[in-house]
Amino acid sequence: MSLSVMPLEMNNLIGPIPAAMWNLTNLTLLYPNNNKLSRPIPQEIGMLRSLVDLQLHKKNILGPILCSIKNLVNLTTLYLNNNKFSGPIPQEIRMLRSFVDLMLSMNNFSGPIPCSIKNLVNLTTLYPDNNKLSRPIPQEIGMLRTHPSRKWNVKVVDLQWNNFSGPIPCSIKNLINLTTLYLDNNKLSRPIPQEIGMLRSLIDLMLSRNNFLGPIPQEIEMLRSLVDLDLSENFSGSIPALIKNLVNLTTLHLFSSKLSGSIPQEIGMLSKLSGSIPQEIGMLGSLVDLELFESNFSGSIPASIKNLLSRNELTDHLPHNICCGGLFVNFTAFGNHLTGLIPNSLKSCTSLFRVRLERDQLYGNMSKDFGIYPKLDYINLSDNKMYEIHQRNIVRLYGFYSHPQHSFLVYEFLEGGSLQKILSSDQQTSEFGWIKRANVVKDVTDALCHMHYDCSPPIVHGDISNKNVLLDSEYVAHISDFGSASLLNPNSSNWTSFAGTFRYAAPDYGSRQDSSTQTSSQLQP
Incomplete structure (x- = not known):
């Protein structure tokens, strides 16, 4: 038959792929994805020698990739992601030298990446992420470098959420056009190789949740094109001051690491940091000074920021504009050594729901410094200087209730x-x-x-x-x-x-x- 294109995606097709389909030897594009087809792929798939683009993603296909796939020598695109494939990636994959895009994500593949991957010299994107692949990443991955007949080479390598161990191979330096490298959520170890600094085209680098040893390598500062950098839950030592050279950085993750020392002043030169402030900022229990002014952060202030204010040794005054434009809901800074007046901005912060400023050394005029809070549920200002008028001839004020319709003060009761x-x-x-x-x-x-x-x-x-x-x-x-x-x-x-x-x-x-x-x-x- 002369049929060359068969798009079948986005239907409700069920059951196995019909056997007659394997007789369509002139077929170049086969898209049965986003259906409910199931069962393993039969050996007959190797008969479709003219196939250029095969997309079988988002189905329930079981079993291994069969060795007969080696016959699909014209195949440039293979999408098998979001299925239930299992077993190893076959060595026969080396025969598919025309591969440009290979996506194996979200399956149950196991074992190593085959060394024969070095033969895929036309590969641009490699996605074996979210599987059960293991062993060290082979040195041969660095041989996916520019081929003399091509103007570009591999751009994306996504190996995240597997069980890879050992070091990052030094041969990775050869992937000079790599823009995205995801190695997070594996079991990689050893220090990061210095050669990583040669990946000058990198935009996204994710190394979080591994077992990397030693400090953050200085060579990171050579990656001037980086936009997103995730080094969380790794490393020790201090944050290198040369991180200031990452002038295009918009996202930097360093949470849950073993980093020590002070945050370098140079980090303030990363003027393109943007996005929302993460909840994890509340885990910085020893943070003394956090300045986020003149940045591009958006979204709400995370509730976890209250952890940075309470039960610490914070001193000096609360900033007069701490109410952040009247959007505070929970304001907690109790148990410190804060002094000075209650911030004036609290008077206009009508969104307040809970206020805890007890056990500090604040003072102020409650009738002037506090406003009307329609949503207020709880307020505690006890053990501050405003209550330290504990002279026997001054009535003790226990608190107050403020509401648009009713407001009153709560004093100690005097019988006379x-x-x-x-x-x-x-x-x-x-x-x-x-x-x-x-x-x-x-x-x-x-x-x-x-x-x-x-x-x-x-x-x-x-x-x-x-x-x-x-x-x-x-x-x-x-x-x-x-x-x-x-x-x-x-x-x-x-x-x-x-x-x-x-x-x-x-x-x-x-x-x-x-x-x-x-x-x-x-x-x-």
């Missing part, structure tokens, strides 16, 4: 109520003698002295009135309601608008607006 309540009741006034009144004045004075002279920076209450003085069951006075309070900068003037209760505000407010500890200390009768 406010001084205003006592003075407005004839019965309670009669029991509130001069000695108790003098003690209340003393208690308020002690509280103000603590706020003005023992706190740093000083705290000005701004509204000392009888409604904001609470008494316990023993008539011990406590100052409450810090809604008008402010922190004083001792090195500059502090201007505020009027705040307080009429008749109780200091007379200074009538002539000026700058707050001081003297202004706040005047308690009117």
Whole structure:
């Protein structure tokens, strides 16, 4: 028969390939892929001597590649990927010198890559990945170099997800036009050969999850065309500073390795790094300084970044713009030595769901530094300097609840109520003698002295009135309601608008607006 092309892909054909098909000796293209054909390929396939392109991928074909395939000497493309082929890759493959594309991925092939692969001098892509191939990668793979009659040679070698062991063969240096080399997820060992630096056309290099020994080779810096580099779960020593020469690099994976020392400053010269920030960044438990500004990163900030902030020894201030454009959902930085004011940007971070800043040394004005958080579920600011006003005459603030409809503060409970309540009741006034009144004045004075002279920076209450003085069951006075309070900068003037209760505000407010500890200390009768 004269039939030369038979595209059958993307149907629901089932069962074995019919025997009559093997009589189509003029067939050049056979595409029965993406069907439900099954059963092993029969020996008769060797009768299709005119075949140029054979694609049998994404089926359920079982069994080995038969030796009769050696008769398909005109074959340039063979796709057997995503099947259930098993057994070794036959030595007879050496007869198929016209091969350009060979794809054997996602099968159950086992054994070594045959040394006869060196005869496939026209090969451009080699994909035996995701199989059970083993043994060392043969030196003959480096003989897939440029043939005198060709303008190019092998571009892609994908050996990932197999069981290859031993070293990377030094002969790989001959593949000078190689753009993609995937060796990850094998059992390769020994140091990386220096010859890898001769692969100047490499764009993608994946070496992760092997057993490579020693440091990252300096020769990596010679691969100036690299865009993606994955060295994860390998190597020891430090990150070479010469990595800065990989000026086209957009993706660099180094996670779960045995690398030590500091991250070289030169890594900041890799200005093309982009994509999303990986979750694995949260595994850098000893990271002190992470700067990702002026980059091309996209996507969301990974939730694992919280691991870099909590239970460390971080010091100094939180950056004022830490809320990252108001998109934070979980903000956790507890158990450090952070100091300074609560960042102003938290006020506009309405997306906050959980906030944990306890056990630091932060301070601030809760009524001014925090905003309305409709989604807030949990907040803990305990054991900070804003709560370290643990003077006996200042009411203890336990927390607050903020919601668009309802907001309230949670204080310790004082049984006696406010001084205003006592003075407005004839019965309670009669029991509130001069000695108790003098003690209340003393208690308020002690509280103000603590706020003005023992706190740093000083705290000005701004509204000392009888409604904001609470008494316990023993008539011990406590100052409450810090809604008008402010922190004083001792090195500059502090201007505020009027705040307080009429008749109780200091007379200074009538002539000026700058707050001081003297202004706040005047308690009117």
